[in-house]
Amino acid sequence: MREAAYLHLRESILSGILLPGTRISEPGLAESLGISRTPVREALQRLSQEGLVELSPGRGARVRVITPQEVREVYEVRALLEAEGARLAALNATGAELEALEERLEALDRIPAEQYPEQMRVDFEFHSLLMEASHNRTLVRVYQDLRSGLALVRAHQQTLSQHPKTREQHHQILKALQQREAEQAARAARAHVLYFMEVVLEAAQRQGGQQWT
């Protein structure tokens, strides 16, 4: 039930049902889920450590507010991690892992542009598989922690995937991995993440102000 509360809250936040800054009441959420406060509390604390909610002592939980400055910081760290992941993957990836990556890019091409959630899911899988191919589980863990925070940002930035450049960059990364060119893979991954950061920040500037979901 803790897991259920966690997943429900996470989904509510990422899908935009709960806007940033919204207060989350333990009794309220517990009743709406038909469970007691205990698992709700534990779910909130987990989300707090993941950076999706803010927990002030004695004053309850709120959905976290993220500033553009913070988005920039997170993407810069992600670029660092993903570049290293790509470098290691070029050295350590197995044949099966390379095929799985290739398969995801083919799947992305097959998905119609209007099915945004599906695109996002496969895109996410591609990057996760890339990091796992590094064979450094600590790197993967840190990366996933960072991404759960990033999800907050992308929630309302729909339609920005499948930019023309994105597809080309994905293939550049894969090609470098297949040719075992570590430095080239790192550069390509870094460029991809930083390019995406600019797209996100631009879209945010157009549609919002100092903060958003």
Added chain:
Amino acid sequence: MREAAYLHLRESILSGILLPGTRISEPGLAESLGISRTPVREALQRLSQEGLVELSPGRGARVRVITPQEVREVYEVRALLEAEGARLAALNATGAELEALEERLEALDRIPAEQYPEQMRVDFEFHSLLMEASHNRTLVRVYQDLRSGLALVRAHQQTLSQHPKTREQHHQILKALQQREAEQAARAARAHVLYFMEVVLEAAQRQGGQQWT
């Protein structure tokens, strides 16, 4: 009281009172601290997310066991983060921050070699200040998360600080920061962390087997 339970457990684990693999009983710990199970549970879950304890569903909590392979992974990621931190610090550090760093190195020289805990504390402060001088709070957060796991390793590796090379490497980093040479700072920080990793792994091999603290 959650904080008290958290700090008590953390200290017990890092000081070696609780050895890796030891089962931690919620009722037992609650009684020994004179509090109820609720805050104990919450502390255990926090420690679980920080990587100090392992939490198997329905089967309670154990102090986590770390393998040399994992130590290598963690230090490699730390080297990556700290190199980036040093690079950014060379660009962004304020005068006051540079002075604080210098002060820590002077303090390290003043501490007698036998006061190991004090040395470790100041050494920790130096590295934390270095990362904070990067002015990227996300980078700092990820770094601190990683280090709390590392603390497990160093707990029983006393006497390995103040290796002759350590002092020199610290000063190399600081010098690069003062001269605003970003790439040199990154290289120096990376070399320092990786060197330290080798020292730790060597010490572990001498005194242990496949796993320790």
Added chain:
DNA sequence: CGCCTGAAAAGTGTATACAGTATACACGTG
């Protein structure tokens, strides 16, 4: 009309109770 005050409502933090489950140990069986 605005601001301060104070009481009521809601909420957080901790303790405790209870149901379901894993673990350990002893006994019986092959």
Added chain:
DNA sequence: CACGTGTATACTGTATACACTTTTCAGGCG
């Protein structure tokens, strides 16, 4: 003598109760 089974104990996960704090809102005062 080894192994499986059954029972008793201990523990985890969830629910509920209670004290204390924060928030809210209405009424009175300046």
